[in-house]
Amino acid sequence: MPDIPIVGSYFSTSGPLGIWTPAVAISLNIIAAWIIVALIRAIAYLRAPKYDLFKLPSPANSGLILGHAKALLTRPDYHRLLLECARECGSIFRLRLLHRHVAVIMDPAAAAHVLSVVPGRPHSYGHVDEVLGGRGVHSMFGTSDEVHWRAVRKATAPAFAMANVRRYFRGVLTAAGELLSRLEADMKGQEGGEGEAEAGSDPRVGGAVKVEMEPLLQRMMLRATLEGLLEVPDATRVPGFDTLAPSIVLLMAEANAQITDPLRALWYRTPLAPLCSKHVASCRRALREVTDFHTRTAAAILARPDPAPTNTLLWACLHRLRDWRGGSSAGASGGEGGRLSPQQLHPEVGMYTTAGFDTTASTLGWCLYAVALHPGHQRALLQELRQYGIFPPECVVTAVRKKNKNKNKENNEKKKNNSESCSHGGKAEDPETKRDTEAEAVEEEETEEAAGRAVELELDAGRCPGPEELARLPLLNAFVWEVMRLFPTAGVSAERLSPTQPVRLPSGLTLPPGVSLWTPMYGLHASDLNWQHAEEFRPERWLEDPHCAFARTLPDNNNNTSTSSSTAAAAAAAAPDVSGCAAAAAAAAAGGGGGGAAGGFENTQRGGGAAHAEEGGAARRFMPFGEGPKNCVGQNFGIAVVRAVFALLLRRYYIALHPNMMGELLQGAEGAAEGAAGEGGEEGGCLVSCLATRTAALTQVAVATKLRRLRLVLSRRQE
Numbered sequence: 091m092p093d094i095p096i097v098g099s100y101f102s103t104s105g106p107l108g109i110w111t112p113a114v115a116i117s118l119n120i121i122a123a124w125i126i127v128a129l130i131r132a133i134a135y136l137r138a139p140k141y142d143l144f145k146l147p148s149p150a151n152s153g154l155i156l157g158h159a160k161a162l163l164t165r166p167d168y169h170r171l172l173l174e175c176a177r178e179c180g181s182i183f184r185l186r187l188l189h190r191h192v193a194v195i196m197d198p199a200a201a202a203h204v205l206s207v208v209p210g211r212p213h214s215y216g217h218v219d220e221v222l223g224g225r226g227v228h229s230m231f232g233t234s235d236e237v238h239w240r241a242v243r244k245a246t247a248p249a250f251a252m253a254n255v256r257r258y259f260r261g262v263l264t265a266a267g268e269l270l271s272r273l274e275a276d277m278k279g280q281e282g283g284e285g286e287a288e289a290g291s292d293p294r295v296g297g298a299v300k301v302e303m304e305p306l307l308q309r310m311m312l313r314a315t316l317e318g319l320l321e322v323p324d325a326t327r328v329p330g331f332d333t334l335a336p337s338i339v340l341l342m343a344e345a346n347a348q349i350t351d352p353l354r355a356l357w358y359r360t361p362l363a364p365l366c367s368k369h370v371a372s373c374r375r376a377l378r379e380v381t382d383f384h385t386r387t388a389a390a391i392l393a394r395p396d397p398a399p400t401n402t403l404l405w406a407c408l409h410r411l412r413d414w415r416g417g418s419s420a421g422a423s424g425g426e427g428g429r430l431s432p433q434q435l436h437p438e439v440g441m442y443t444t445a446g447f448d449t450t451a452s453t454l455g456w457c458l459y460a461v462a463l464h465p466g467h468q469r470a471l472l473q474e475l476r477q478y479g480i481f482p483p484e485c486v487v488t489a490v491r492k493k494n495k496n497k498n499k500e501n502n503e504k505k506k507n508n509s510e511s512c513s514h515g516g517k518a519e520d521p522e523t524k525r526d527t528e529a530e531a532v533e534e535e536e537t538e539e540a541a542g543r544a545v546e547l548e549l550d551a552g553r554c555p556g557p558e559e560l561a562r563l564p565l566l567n568a569f570v571w572e573v574m575r576l577f578p579t580a581g582v583s584a585e586r587l588s589p590t591q592p593v594r595l596p597s598g599l600t601l602p603p604g605v606s607l608w609t610p611m612y613g614l615h616a617s618d619l620n621w622q623h624a625e626e627f628r629p630e631r632w633l634e635d636p637h638c639a640f641a642r643t644l645p646d647n648n649n650n651t652s653t654s655s656s657t658a659a660a661a662a663a664a665a666p667d668v669s670g671c672a673a674a675a676a677a678a679a680a681g682g683g684g685g686g687a688a689g690g691f692e693n694t695q696r697g698g699g700a701a702h703a704e705e706g707g708a709a710r711r712f713m714p715f716g717e718g719p720k721n722c723v724g725q726n727f728g729i730a731v732v733r734a735v736f737a738l739l740l741r742r743y744y745i746a747l748h749p750n751m752m753g754e755l756l757q758g759a760e761g762a763a764e765g766a767a768g769e770g771g772e773e774g775g776c777l778v779s780c781l782a783t784r785t786a787a788l789t790q791v792a793v794a795t796k797l798r799r800l801r802l803v804l805s806r807r808q809e
């Protein structure tokens with residue numbers, strides 16, 4: 091009998107291989123364990139019910155260990171990568187990220203089905219939730235507890251009825267007034283040689299001034315949310331307001347980086363991270379500040395007297411929210427338990443403060459980018475705004491300067507009273523007094539200008555359009571829908587997970603539980619499989635076809651569209667690009683397809699169905715606000731703000747891209763993009779895809795898909 095060494099000696103250097111013995115022994119043990127696990131999984135797989143996951147085609151660019159993760163991680167514009175995969179594999183395909191499988195769904199019927207029937211969001215949303223509610227605390231958005239989600243959704247959804255959106259609009263106009271003041275102040279500063287964004291560069295470009303738009307839009311939307319939705323009086327005076335938007339943006343970027351890089355998430359959570367990395371330290375500080383701000387807002391809401399039962403404004407719905415823990419069904423106030431403490435309410439307050447501001451600001455940013463790229467459309471839009479009297483110059487008034495009150499207190503009081511009475515649109519004002527006030531305001535503006543001080547502007551609510559009026563403008567709405575189609579701000583961020591139940595797709599394929607179901611909006615909206623001339627920016631498509639949001643208008647074999655064509659559509663289609671847009675708008679307004687751009691989408695979207703009944707069940711192919719029970723609850727408010735602020739800026743300023751940004755856009759695609767930026771934008775196929783690729787290179791694909799830096803040149807229009 092050979093002498094068998096005891097097991098312990100395999101792990102010591104006295105073993106048969108000398109100093110190599112422990113290393114070899116450990117490796118052999120790991121391999122053995124791996125084989126055992128693989129055998130167990132193989133047996134489990136053979137015994138498990140059969141699913142169709144592996145029947146889905148998978149793109150070729152898969153690495154042995156990382157699978158498709160490497161390609162996704164190395165392409166910052168991975169929304170375009172998904173589009174390329176769809177071209178290779180079709181509109182439903184499978185990606186492998188390490189050992190995990192993800193079904194990517196760009197087919198409208200399958201996407202709408204998944205978003206409608208699969209309730210859960212994947213765990214990666216937890217990183218985002220941390221920004222909304224704090225560490226380890228979940229809001230309705232990121233919770234995996236369906237009772238929690240249902241309770242809060244049911245209690246707060248009435249807050250976004252149109253009647254309430256009208257109420258919130260005052261807050262929007264206040265915030266938009268501040269935006270104008272800041273823009274004018276920037277312009278004045280730059281004219282005087284101050285406030286340059288980049289040292290050494292000339293801020294004046296051909297008599298106009300450059301502006302970094304994103305931070306201004308984010309601040310505006312945050313103020314609109316706090317003062318409009320939550321009725322926080324003068325949010326700008328609340329401690330921490332000035333740093334809130336940049337802090338949330340910083341944290342959202344970090345959350346996104348952690349979603350795509352799990353190792354980063356691990357490192358971020360170690361106690362060493364803030365000591366070694368300034369970035370992590372500032373994120374931690376920002377998180378504390380943001381959490382503190384939300385808790386204070388929640389406490390302020392709860393401190394208000396009980397709202398009347400008929401009050402469905404957002405703050406009132408949140409005030410009424412009751413503890414849902416321990417209950418299996420949600421009562422009228424969302425829960426059946428006791429009152430919530432500020433700490434319990436703060437994730438929901440944080441979610442509502444945060445969910446709308448970056449999405450809406452980015453959508454606005456995309457609108458400004460698109461209008462700067464298409465001067466012909468800009469002219470047509472301006473014409474429409476003038477024709478309908480939207481945001482006339484008189485709606486912008488100069489606010490009373492409190493600085494001068496010692497000098498001219500009495501005079502200022504008089505003006506303040508006048509301005510307040512008209513800004514709430516309450517009392518009818520004597521036209522004579524109004525003219526006097528305007529003249530004084532202009533005079534004051536001039537005095538302030540002469541003194542080199544910034545002028546504060548306000549919007550006169552009585553002269554501004556309401557949300558419904560804006561929703562009726564055919565061209566404006568067609569333009570905004572087209573922007574939201576080609577540049578959806580939730581471009582990659584809709585994902586569902588069914589942890590225990592298999593998911594059956596409309597095509598008949600059944601996917602196993604635990605597989606991530608990813609429905610990237612960008613892919614749905616920009617894929618040739620779903621749209622004709624998908625990558626072309628053509629707002630007219632919304633005017634030509636009242637049911638453009640549904641997948642029924644794909645070309646038949648003869649390259650004709652199957653739409654039940656109207657005279658309006660035919661007239662519009664025959665007209666050239668920009669004038670075509672105006673012609674289509676006119677035709678649509680005349681009744682040919684008037685509801686298409688403005689009413690059609692909204693009506694059906696509110697219905698909540700994934701399929702359009704009138705169209706024999708055609709699937710929705712346009713879903714910038716998501717689909718199904720977890721679609722965007724704040725969409726009425728979001729779209730109203732986009733329309734209003736976009737129209738306001740368009741009416742007041744000529745909007746162009748800053749030459750530096752134009753330079754970046756043209757890099758490597760000079761000839762191609764130049765044409766698109768020129769009058770009329772006659773876009774050939776190559777030019778269209780070049781422009782799309784270059785835009786993607788300037789895009790930050792994150793929780794919100796937005797331009798990395800939006801630099802514009804704004805010049806005041808002469809009325």
Ligand code: HEM
Pocket residue numbers: 205211230231243315319441442443445446447449450453579580583584585713714715716717719720721722723724725727728729732
């Ligand atoms: C143009 C602006 C907006 C866009 C494009 C947008 C887009 C979206 C999308 C695509 C979703 C669904 C995500 C998913 O399927 O997982 C969503 C959800 C949500 N949005 Fe918006 N949103 C906008 C504005 C707003 C505003 C203004 C608010 C509120 C103030 C808001 C609050 C929410 C909330 C609370 C959810 C989660 C709904 C739930 O889980 O039931 N959004 N949004």
